[in-house]
Amino acid sequence: MAQENKQNSRTAEHLTFKLDQFEGPLDLLLHLIKQNEMDIYDIQVAEITSQYIDYLHQMQDLRLDIAGEYLVIAATLLNIKSKMLLPVEQEQQVEEDYVDPREDLVQQLVSHQLYQEVAAKFHVMEKQRMELFSREQVVNEDVTYEVSEGTTIDLLQKAFAKLMARKQVKKIKKIKRKIIPERYTIKEEIENIEHTLKMHKGTMNFTDLFDFDGEVEVEKVVTSFLALLELVRVGRVSASQEENNGPILMTYEGKAEEDAI
Amino acid sequence: MLSNQAKIESLLFISGNEGITLTELSQITGILKPALHEQLDKLADKYKQDRSSSLQLIHAEERYKLVTKPALAELVKKYLNSNNITELTGAALETLAIIAYKQPITRIGVDEIRGVQSSSMIQRLQLLELIKENGRLDAPGRPILYVTTDKFLDYFGLESLDQLPELDEEKQEDEEMDLMTLFEQTTGSTEDEEEE
Numbered sequence: 001m002a003q004e005n006k007q008n009s010r011t012a013e014h015l016t017f018k019l020d021q022f023e024g025p026l027d028l029l030l031h032l033i034k035q036n037e038m039d040i041y042d043i044q045v046a047e048i049t050s051q052y053i054d055y056l057h058q059m060q061d062l063r064l065d066i067a068g069e070y071l072v073i074a075a076t077l078l079n080i081k082s083k084m085l086l087p088v089e090q091e092q093q094v095e096e097d098y099v100d101p102r103e104d105l106v107q108q109l110v111s112h113q114l115y116q117e118v119a120a121k122f123h124v125m126e127k128q129r130m131e132l133f134s135r136e137q138v139v140n141e142d143v144t145y146e147v148s149e150g151t152t153i154d155l156l157q158k159a160f161a162k163l164m165a166r167k168q169v170k171k172i173k174k175i176k177r178k179i180i181p182e183r184y185t186i187k188e189e190i191e192n193i194e195h196t197l198k199m200h201k202g203t204m205n206f207t208d209l210f211d212f213d214g215e216v217e218v219e220k221v222v223t224s225f226l227a228l229l230e231l232v233r234v235g236r237v238s239a240s241q242e243e244n245n246g247p248i249l250m251t252y253e254g255k256a257e258e259d260a261i
Numbered sequence: 262m263l264s265n266q267a268k269i270e271s272l273l274f275i276s277g278n279e280g281i282t283l284t285e286l287s288q289i290t291g292i293l294k295p296a297l298h299e300q301l302d303k304l305a306d307k308y309k310q311d312r313s314s315s316l317q318l319i320h321a322e323e324r325y326k327l328v329t330k331p332a333l334a335e336l337v338k339k340y341l342n343s344n345n346i347t348e349l350t351g352a353a354l355e356t357l358a359i360i361a362y363k364q365p366i367t368r369i370g371v372d373e374i375r376g377v378q379s380s381s382m383i384q385r386l387q388l389l390e391l392i393k394e395n396g397r398l399d400a401p402g403r404p405i406l407y408v409t410t411d412k413f414l415d416y417f418g419l420e421s422l423d424q425l426p427e428l429d430e431e432k433q434e435d436e437e438m439d440l441m442t443l444f445e446q447t448t449g450s451t452e453d454e455e456e457e
Contacts, residue, residue, distance in 0.1 A: 023352045024377035069377050111374050119354040121426045129418035131334035137277035
């Protein structure tokens with residue numbers, strides 16, 4: 001057992017070393033063919049298939065994800081193997097249109113090999129080209145600034161001073177911030193509303209309720225409205241409307257059990 | 262008055278690694294293309310003959326560029342002090358080779374030869390501007406066709422696609438002929454396998 005494990009780990013090492021060399025299943029297949037010193041045009045399918053599948057199993061043992069492409073080629077190999085095991089009928093043998101079941105795969109391997117070889121040449125060309133160096137393009141500024149005639153240092157200084165002054169102003173503006181204290185509170189407004197309603201015998205039109213004397217700040221209106229909502233919520237004031245878009249009547253219901261804020 | 266050659270040289274110098282096209286040269290200098298060709302050839306020759314000149318004129322299609330002579334590479338590298346020159350991976354080179362020889366070609370066409378999915382590789386090569394899309398194949402799904410760019414030529418130091426190394430297809434054809442005779446022998450090899 002121990003010996004077997006040892007052997008396994010050795011093949012595993014061998015594999016990890018090899019694996020990054022393979023670009024895909026065709027690459028692996030070519031590697032196996034070369035290793036077995038086979039003629040690419042006369043692949044011993046049975047032998048190659050078992051070696052190929054062994055590789056896939058070892059990849060599995062290494063918990064590597066086997067890409068689907070590897071499985072496709074495995075299936076192709078098995079398909080070819082089974083076809084080649086079938087006896088060829090005499091008539092078919094003589095017929096010219098007999099096709100070697102390996103043909104498609106061989107063609108694929110041959111052209112793959114062809115481009116692999118030429119890719120090596122590309123690599124040499126790439127390296128040679130990298131020996132030639134050029135400079136960065138001179139950056140072409142779209143806008144050119146020209147100083148008009150008669151410009152003196154004085155003018156530039158003044159312009160600079162102006163610029164700084166403007167910056168100063170901006171800075172000051174930034175610092176200024178108003179802090180306005182809350183001038184109206186909901187509590188006060190509640191008292192106001194209750195007082196006004198009582199003055200009008202407990203019932204008032206909604207719009208009349210907000211018909212303040214003279215100029216009114218938004219803050220007052222908003223606070224007042226919030227106060228009214230609060231009153232409605234606790235049931236001290238009720239709102240009713242007899243018809244759509246008609247006037248809303250606000251009625252004072254007196255003190256409820258729950259206190260408004 | 263400066264010579265036309267000096268004018269051309271100045272523009273080549275300024276354009277640097279971007280290079281400059283014949284059309285641009287013609288528009289800026291007002292020299293017609295045939296005369297430009299002549300001057301560029303002369304300039305290239307001048308650099309070549311002059312052993313005290315460090316420069317060399319190269320071009321990919323119609324884009325010309327000034328570079329240092331290859332013999333100076335070691336010296337330049339010593340100055341640049343950079344060992345981290347990134348080269349293309351084997352897979353990228355193979356994909357490029359397929360596209361270069363088979364262009365215009367679809368992604369599926371590349372996949373078939375490589376036996377693996379090439380979409381991400383094609384995307385990478387497109388980002389590197391070594392290949393570009395060039396229309397679509399008139400077939401179901403109208404797949405995109407890919408071709409190599411002038412930048413591809415420059416990257417490999419090629420002047421045009423004619424300079425691609427010869428693809429050994431003749432050898433392939435010969436071997437295809439061999440295949441024919443092999444077909445006839447197939448029965449023999451099947452018997453061998455049956456014995457196993």
